[in-house]
Amino acid sequence: MPPDALTLDEINALGRDAFVARLGFVFERSPWVAAAAWDARPFRSRAALHAAMVAAMWAAPREQQLALIRAHPDLAGKAAIAKELTAESTREQASAGLDRLTPAEFARFTELNDAYRARFAFPFIICVREHTKASILANFVERIAHSPDDERHTALGEIAKIAALRLNDAVRE
Template sequence: MEMRVVNSMNYEEFVSVFGNVVEKCPLIAAAVWTSRPFTSLCALEKNIGDFIDSLPRSGKEGILRCHPNLAGRDLLQGTLSPESLSEQNRAGLTSLTAGQRSQLSELNASYKNRFNFPFVICARMNDRDTIIQQLSSRIRNSPEQELQISIGEVKNICHLRLLDISIQVSQATKL
């Protein structure tokens, strides 16, 4: 990605392009925009990560609450963001058996009841069996461990979404 293109974006363009690198959190893109110019995609990603890390616990939990349940209501109702739909599809979560859907639904509910935010994992880096195994395992973590792990997963998702945007912006500037 040519950073001159990113750095030349006005506020509205920047938020429009980067507003969902952290699921349903365009305010993060808005806050990071003020840190321009970025020297590289890695620098942009570091600014996002630093912003997330600077948030109090309640802010981090708020980021996690913006994420949909995996294979949950938003998927069934067709209201997932395009990014989430693609990620869940790649992980095989859009083609679960009735038994897998039921198991995942029960695990999601137990997890959310325990931690007060949905289970977050980078679906693109996992398949449905690994996701179910991780959900079963991570529910035993302490709240602090799980907050740290989940924020790490948000950063993994952000990294992959930034790479996707980089490819899209590069292709658009070649046209």
């Protein structure tokens, strides 16, 4: 847990702007999720805070959900190479070894990223902290056969998992 992690009491005491400034990163480049969850205060647990944020995500209009999905980078993609990932995405991708791919692995990730984007018009999302390179690649292959609506739903579920892990890092019970 980072030394600057806040307690739930500290989180609950924050005004809306400070709350969003502190937790807006939890959902990749989408601080609107934190802003929408703020009204659910006070949070009795980190799980309740996460539930409020996830509820805000699911309640959002479809286009806003798609914008949230599209705010995520490709795995081992151009943004990673250009060092344009958020600090959280950089750490998460490194945790699965995506920053240390062989040329063949990189080529496979590029091929799958391109095929996935062509099919769904958004990046492949998976909670990489729960996976290895091999299991990520297997999920890519399996999920590319999903329908667009099923895959949107799956991507949002993965985003919720990512958010839970980020909250665990940022908020002390």
